[in-house]
Structures are given as structure tokens and as C-alpha cells.
Amino acid sequence: MLMLRKLGQNYQIALPKEIVRDLHLNVNDYVDIRVQNNEIILEPQVVIPKDQAYFYTPQWQDDEQKADKDIAEGRMTKTKGVKDLFKKLDS
Numbered sequence: 652m653l654m655l656r657k658l659g660q661n662y663q664i665a666l667p668k669e670i671v672r673d674l675h676l677n678v679n680d681y682v683d684i685r686v687q688n689n690e691i692i693l694e695p696q697v698v699i700p701k702d703q704a705y706f707y708t709p710q711w712q713d714d715e716q717k718a719d720k721d722i723a724e725g726r727m728t729k730t731k732g733v734k735d736l737f738k739k740l741d742s
Contacts, residue, residue: 654667666676674695676682681696699707721727730736 656664683694683696685692
């Protein structure tokens, strides 16, 4: 799919509507730009606030998958409160 574009003022390029639609892009979204094998690569990015970054680490994501599996396989306990939880843990 060849979509020829002309460099505009300040070297800007307008993305074709089809690409914007297909990639679900919006105004003010971030795009990573790099050169690879003499080609310009644009890749949509999500910027994560620094105080939330830990939740996207491989360790956290792995632990989340394990927790989801435990829940799906019924390996969990419902309690009415902290005292009830400790009572179940002690038994």
C-alpha cells in the first residue's frame, strides 16, 4: 500500500485517514520515530506516568498472570474481614 506524502512546513507529514483509523490514533497520541534499514518507522506508544511504571514491569505482569490463573482455577478464599482471614490461615 503506497501512500505518497509531501513534507510540509517544519518537515511535517500528514498521516492518511486510513492509517489513523486502522491504528486507532488520536490527536496528541505519541508515536516513536526511528530509522531502520534506511526506512522511517512510526510506532504508536502509550506514555505511562512514572509513579505507575512498576505495574508495567515484567515481574508485575507475571505476578498478575499468576493471580488471574489462581482466580480462574478457584484458588482463592473469601472472608468477611481481617479476623476471619487470619482464622482461615491458622486452620
